Amino acid sequence: MKRLSLLLLSPLMMQAAWAQDFVSEALLPKALLTHIDAGTKVRDFKTVDLNGDNLDDYLLVLERADGTRTLKIITKQTNGQLLLAKSNDAVVYCRDCGGAIGDPFDSISTKSKSFTVRHFGGSGYRWSVATTFNYSRRDQTWQLVRVEESEFHVQHPDQMERQIYTPPKHFGKIDFADFDPNDFKGRGEK
Template sequence: MTAQRAQHFGAVLMLFALGLPAEVSAGREPVVREALPAEWTRFVPDGQIVIAQARADLDLDGREDVLLVLEADREETKGNEPDDGPRRLLILRRDASGALQLAKQSKQAVLCRQCGGVMGDPFESVEAKKGSFTITHYGGSAWRWASRYQFNYSRRDQTWQLVYAEETSFHAGDPEKTEKQSVARPPKQFGKIAIDEFDPYDYRGKGAR
């Protein structure tokens, strides 16, 4: 990794979403309540906002499903809360009638605003494509880190399971010599881990094999 790449690593992760293939959907910009599609509003409680969304046929049934990431509305708290609390990832599955239903949710998969260290909010994006979605983070201070976690739909288990975890770290002062990358896949590093059971700080060695 070159020094220039290290300097712009966070921006590259953000821009990656813009260059995704057409079948991939990704989003990170907040969506104000007034602009929410009507079918989403019942899933977004008062005091919460949508900070990211992505759409794809997540459960392989030919219908478009929705991923939403929610957090506390900082406009309502005026930014005075010391901790915005956990963010929620919602998987909204479209049923045979065309209505969205809450299929799964996670309060751990997307890191909190304060979890990125000096670099600030670590959440980069959520990307969705047919039968799969990926969550990307980037943070740190002098020591930088990035992570990508991919979940695929299991028809057998009727849920989305972790199938790929990539974690990278390096020191900003000397990235070429300090870069470390770790890749984990099932079943060697972990077993079956559903999205609602996934903890990014504690997944290795977990899950039924």
């Protein structure tokens, strides 16, 4: 009987752990709530000046029930309103895209006019990807500036292979909204 109750609790415990991955809407600025799409939950958000205007902007990661995710760039206007500036459905990998390790989404790090999305996954072979976008004042948008991919086998972590892709050698101008992690090499205006 004890074993049966553990088996029954296991899915509940897994669901509770999954629910802990989300950010409570109570922690978000109220004006940001209107940017949460119906049927999604907030997986992550960051506050940073993304366009150099000395106003707080936001990065908002939304997750749908099927595990797919959207990253939104929301900018604060001088009148205090929040405007959806850009959105991308591919830059943050889905919940099930990490292989045996599980959810590959690691983090988003930010600094003024720049952000990096990090992923980690695999099984015997582990991989990581860090994708960085910077704000272009000239083009008034966020553009891909660096993709760093790493791979190693767990039995040989000291034998890591690393590739770094940067413009203009590996790709040209790629707008955040147009970025596809599976199809960026050789793309974009140079």
